[in-house]
Amino acid sequence: MDPDPDRTRAFGEQLLGMLTGGMLTMLIGIGHRTGLFEAAARGPATSSELAERAGLHERYVREWLGAMVTGGIMEYDPADGRHTLPAAHAALLTGATSRNVGPTASSLRTLGSVLPQVERCFTEGGGVPIAEYAAVSAGGLGETWRHIYDEHLVDGFLGRVPGLHERLRAGVRVLDLGCGTGHAVNVMARAFPESTFDGLDIATDAIADAEAERAAMHLPNAAFAVADAAALAPERPYDVITAFDAIHDQAAPEVVLRRIHDALDPDGLFVMIDTNFATRLEDNLADPYAPLSFGISLLFCVPTSIATGGSGLGAMWGREQARRMLADAGFTDVQVFDTPRPQNCMYVCRAEQR
Numbered sequence: 414m415d416p417d418p419d420r421t422r423a424f425g426e427q428l429l430g431m432l433t434g435g436m437l438t439m440l441i442g443i444g445h446r447t448g449l450f451e452a453a454a455r456g457p458a459t460s461s462e463l464a465e466r467a468g469l470h471e472r473y474v475r476e477w478l479g480a481m482v483t484g485g486i487m488e489y490d491p492a493d494g495r496h497t498l499p500a501a502h503a504a505l506l507t508g509a510t511s512r513n514v515g516p517t518a519s520s521l522r523t524l525g526s527v528l529p530q531v532e533r534c535f536t537e538g539g540g541v542p543i544a545e546y547a548a549v550s551a552g553g554l555g556e557t558w559r560h561i562y563d564e565h566l567v568d569g570f571l572g573r574v575p576g577l578h579e580r581l582r583a584g585v586r587v588l589d590l591g592c593g594t595g596h597a598v599n600v601m602a603r604a605f606p607e608s609t610f611d612g613l614d615i616a617t618d619a620i621a622d623a624e625a626e627r628a629a630m631h632l633p634n635a636a637f638a639v640a641d642a643a644a645l646a647p648e649r650p651y652d653v654i655t656a657f658d659a660i661h662d663q664a665a666p667e668v669v670l671r672r673i674h675d676a677l678d679p680d681g682l683f684v685m686i687d688t689n690f691a692t693r694l695e696d697n698l699a700d701p702y703a704p705l706s707f708g709i710s711l712l713f714c715v716p717t718s719i720a721t722g723g724s725g726l727g728a729m730w731g732r733e734q735a736r737r738m739l740a741d742a743g744f745t746d747v748q749v750f751d752t753p754r755p756q757n758c759m760y761v762c763r764a765e766q767r
């Protein structure tokens with residue numbers, strides 16, 4: 414039977430929108446990395462004026478502007494040949510803020526750089542070692558998360574946990590697992606000088622960056638170490654353990670969750686910030702963030718987990734599976750909180766009394 418022509422036509426339009434979006438995403442990344450958006454935000458400009466402002470070659474800037482104008486990102490006045498980045502658009506394309514989507518657009522380039530390796534995994538199995546992802550933590554997603562921590566970690570995330578600010582102000586021992594380049598640890602250590610903060614990650618380079626930032630910020634109450642979370646067995650229990658966007662990437666998440674449970678004081682809290690999706694595919698159909706997060710999971714979370722011998726849990730494990738795994742690890746009291754980002758939720762878990 415011939416396909417429904419109206420449906421085919423509508424899907425063709427949908428596909429054109431996707432191809433256009435894919436292309437504009439790459440060009441937004443260029444605008445972010447070359448400083449074109451910052452320059453454009455300073456006022457209307459011809460291609461020559463904008464190129465001079467940004468210190469770039471006019472011919473390339475002109476073609477980029479053509480895509481920006483026809484793509485609805487910038488406006489063009491044929492009367493004077495000037496291009497304008499509307500203030501409402503500049504709010505989402507400029508500035509050192511988590512609202513700036515430039516770093517996320519840029520991070521898709523990083524993910525694109527490993528497409529041949531991921532495609533090979535489809536046919537041959539296996540994973541992609543994290544070392545093959547150029548600058549994953551230095552730019553792109555890592556940069557966005559740094560801004561999120563600056564803007565939201567202390568109040569927007571931790572401030573929602575009843576009683577946590579009080580405990581942190583009084584002075585407790587905190588561990589951040591999978592701390593990456595450690596910005597969250599350093600932000601918390603600065604906000605709560607009476608508490609001590611240990612950051613732990615398996616990536617040596619990330620821990621070196623974390624320690625350099627700690628030293629630059631003069632934080633005596635933070636410390637970092639290279640270690641495997643699956644082998645966590647501290648000499649003294651912690652009062653609070655955090656894991657920010659780090660559990661679903663683990664090779665052995667079940668083991669890590671059990672280790673976290675056992676490393677907590679009986680009154681301790683485990684605070685896990687993770688993705689905010691449903692476990693069943695059919696329950697994510699109306700979620701506008703789902704396709705992007707599935708893509709990031711496919712191109713980063715799953716292959717990096719499998720590369721270290723994991724099963725590739727992935728970013729889309731979902732709230733129901735997370736709750737099941739937390740319960741299996743011994744957390745009988747789990748509350749899920751909304752966060753300032755709809756794509757993320759926060760699990761606040763109390764250890765079972767032992």
Ligand SMILES: C[S@@+](CC[C@H](N)C(=O)[O-])C[C@H]1O[C@@H](n2cnc3c(N)ncnc32)[C@H](O)[C@@H]1O
Binds near residue numbers: 555659662
């Ligand atoms: C997506 S990053 C999140 C980093 C950081 N929490 C942040 O929000 O910026 C996940 C981190 O988990 C770390 N990781 C993965 N497996 C680990 C393991 N077995 N032990 C410790 N860290 C691990 C990775 O090296 C990476 O830094």
